Amino acid sequence: MSIEVSNVSKQFNQFKALNEINLNIASGELVALLGPSGCGKTTLLRIIAGLETPDSGRIVFHGEDVSGRDVRDRNVGFVFQHYALFRHMTVFDNVAFGLRMKPRRERPNETVIKQKVHDLLGLVQLDWLADRYPDQLSGGQRQRIALARALAVEPKVLLLDEPFGALDAKVRKELRRWLARLHEEVHLTSVFVTHDQEEAMEVADRIVVMNKGVIEQIGSPAEVYSQPASDFVYHFLGDANQLQIGDRQVLFRPHEIALSRQAEADYRAAHVHAIRPLGAVTRITLKVDGHDQDIEAQVAQDHASLVGLTRGETLYFRPQPGL
Numbered sequence: 001m002s003i004e005v006s007n008v009s010k011q012f013n014q015f016k017a018l019n020e021i022n023l024n025i026a027s028g029e030l031v032a033l034l035g036p037s038g039c040g041k042t043t044l045l046r047i048i049a050g051l052e053t054p055d056s057g058r059i060v061f062h063g064e065d066v067s068g069r070d071v072r073d074r075n076v077g078f079v080f081q082h083y084a085l086f087r088h089m090t091v092f093d094n095v096a097f098g099l100r101m102k103p104r105r106e107r108p109n110e111t112v113i114k115q116k117v118h119d120l121l122g123l124v125q126l127d128w129l130a131d132r133y134p135d136q137l138s139g140g141q142r143q144r145i146a147l148a149r150a151l152a153v154e155p156k157v158l159l160l161d162e163p164f165g166a167l168d169a170k171v172r173k174e175l176r177r178w179l180a181r182l183h184e185e186v187h188l189t190s191v192f193v194t195h196d197q198e199e200a201m202e203v204a205d206r207i208v209v210m211n212k213g214v215i216e217q218i219g220s221p222a223e224v225y226s227q228p229a230s231d232f233v234y235h236f237l238g239d240a241n242q243l244q245i246g247d248r249q250v251l252f253r254p255h256e257i258a259l260s261r262q263a264e265a266d267y268r269a270a271h272v273h274a275i276r277p278l279g280a281v282t283r284i285t286l287k288v289d290g291h292d293q294d295i296e297a298q299v300a301q302d303h304a305s306l307v308g309l310t311r312g313e314t315l316y317f318r319p320q321p322g323l
């Protein structure tokens with residue numbers, strides 16, 4: 001099922017939450033809506049779902065204009081940040097819920113439901129939790145069950161709004177890898193809202209970078225990272241350093257930097273303000289005289305310039321964008 005968003009605008013009182021949004025999502029694609037808080041991601045997701053009506057513009061599912069259709073007739077599955085599992089129902093009954101709520105004509109019999117729920121629990125690798133209640137699960141397990149429940153009614157489109165937002169960093173990481181793998185298996189057209197650039201980079205086929213109600217750029221993770229369409233995209237997609245060299249502003253990422261203990265041609269001197277080992281790489285914060293913003297450098301932990309380096313020493317660096 002492809003999704004076409006054309007010329008969608010939405011205003012809340014005087015506030016323009018979305019301004020002429022155009023976006024085409026191919027069938028089976030996983031697209032991330034990425035942007036800072038308040039940029040309009042959730043509003044766009046809710047308009048795609050049919051939970052919110054745009055002031056103008058159209059939503060087209062697979063060539064068919066669904067703008068006037070109610071959320072119940074759009075056949076979308078949702079997973080939100082805060083688990084919406086029913087607390088008084090077991091995991092099994094939660095996943096079966098949507099199937100049992102179908103109109104009699106479409107409702108599968110209990111044997112089929114049982115098989116289907118077990119298949120779905122197998123898909124999210126939690127079949128062994130079928131008899132538990134939601135408050136006997138971890139946060140990550142609950143989100144996987146929420147996903148199984150959303151998939152049970154065989155939606156044409158899956159919409160996820162910060163589904164891992166409430167979980168701790170390690171579980172988030174595990175779950176997003178797991179979601180990317182699951183998507184490879186199921187290949188359901190999916191739209192994923194996040195404000196976390198790492199999450200978007202890791203999960204999505206394409207990233208839609210939003211800012212203040214408009215789309216700044218649409219592209220693959222590699223494109224938006226290495227060919228940012230604007231300074232906003234550059235800054236949003238990773239740590240960025242900014243340095244005035246002559247009459248030029250140079251933007252470069254922490255890893256795009258050459259370091260040396262000795263003065264060399266084209267290198268600038270800086271004071272080492274902090275050294276933070278992060279495993280395979282080490283982060284160094286540098287202070288440059290006459291320059292307000294610190295420079296963040298990142299090099300391999302065994303880099304020659306780090307040997308015996310201490311705070312306060314002088315280090316020489318040269319930005320190397322594209323390194």
Ligand SMILES: Nc1ncnc2c1ncn2[C@@H]1O[C@H](COP(=O)(O)OP(=O)(O)OP(=O)(O)O)[C@@H](O)[C@H]1O
Pocket residue numbers: 012013015017035036037038039040041042043044195
């Ligand atoms: N029902 C509403 N009434 C008034 N203003 C609203 C309403 N819903 C959203 N807004 C405003 O529209 C803007 C976009 O909101 P939206 O929830 O889409 O942002 P977001 O990018 O999803 O942010 P977050 O990451 O914080 O959830 C915000 O400034 C918000 O305050």
